[in-house]
Amino acid sequence: MDFETEQATRYQRIIDLLSPPDGTPTSTAKLEGELEGESDDIHEAITDLIAFGELELVNSSQHGRVRLHQPTPSTKAQATLTDPTEYVWHAYITERDGLGRTRARRLFKDREVAEEHLKQIVNVETLTPVPGIKKVWCASLGSKGYTPEYAVLRREPVFQQADDPYPESR
Known part of the structure; x- marks a missing residue:
């Protein structure tokens, strides 16, 4: 599978907008609004990040709500x-x-x-x-x-x- 440079940039921008992870769900519509003008493929990037396990779908209505999946421990929790x-x-x-x-x-x-x-x-x-x-x-x-x-x-x-x-x- 070949990834385009634009895809990597989109993925990173979405992750940056949701960082640091605090558990608060964010509307996909808000993410699309924040990244408006950068790309028409924000929805596709969000669904990719869900598929890759980087984002988790919290609930959905007209627009889904997502948050960063935080599989790695914080510095404080490293001892666990x-x-x-x-x-x-x-x-x-x-x-x-x-x-x-x-x-x-x-x-x-x-x-x-x-x-x-x-x-x-x-x-x-x-x-x-x-x-x-x-x-x-x-x-x-x-x-x-x-x-x-x-x-x-x-x-x-x-x-x-x-x-x-x-x-x-x-």
Whole structure:
């Protein structure tokens, strides 16, 4: 999958507008308004970021509300990880416009095994790093007549106890 420079810029601008993550949902209409004039593809970038696991859909009405998914601990919460380098590989298939719907979702300790899972499920050859997003690789799937999908591989931390996901907001 080839990403255009404009896509990476859009992704980063959306993430910047939602940072620091405080758990407050933001309307997609507000994001589109904030980025008006920069691109006509803001909605597509938002749905991509949901598919990649960077944003989570909180609720939807006329315009969806999203917030940053914060899978990594804050500096204060770092002690809740058994080992700061302990991660799992989260492999899944998601519809491009599925707004969070996934299938073939699995967790793996080894990246090679996670990639093999995706290759067996959807016959993907290579995964491309998503520009502007750390620890996410994907491949675009689908052909004429089928819903476009992404095969996604994310690196996720392992937590040993419950933690406040938005410690800065309280």
